[in-house]
Amino acid sequence: MGKISTSITVRELEAAELPRLFALINLHNPSLDQAMFDRRLREMIPLGYRAVAAFVGDELVGCCGFWLRTRFWSGHEFDIDNFVVHPDQRGQKIGEQLLQWLEAKALEAQCDLIVLDAYADSFRAHRFYIKNGYSLTGYHITKIPGSNDPFEKKRA
Secondary structure (H helix, E strand, O other): OOOOOOOOEEEEOOHHHHHHHHHHHHHHOOOOOHHHHHHHHHHHHHHOOEEEEEEEOOEEEEEEEEEEEEEOOOEEEEEEEEEEEOHHHOOOOHHHHHHHHHHHHHHHOOOOEEEEOOOOOOHHHHHHHHHOOOOOOOOOOOOOOOOOOOHHHHHO
């Protein structure tokens, strides 16, 4: 996959298209194998998981899952999940186009807040989100049940 200067199409995926996300999601979560992805996706869809994707022609070059939910602290929120642009396609404003699509969808759904998680060591992602109007407002603290091992070991 090389740098492409053609137009990008951003659209929500139909449920039947969601399995196409594996290749990009796997780049972001390398310990996630196909069987685990398939099982988790089957569990997530009934809970309201949806996804948007960026395409160059038929080639999937970026994606992001999202959830709509309401929480006490945030009100009606738009939760961004696993935001990925293929490394060979970065620097072409694909991420910005995905964020614009997501924000329009959040406005359409009358959300009070857009939220997302970024790994603590993903400094490039932090800069990207801050550059696009997001702010660091807290910490996402994790624990593997029954273990004192840090989560980072699990995703390696």
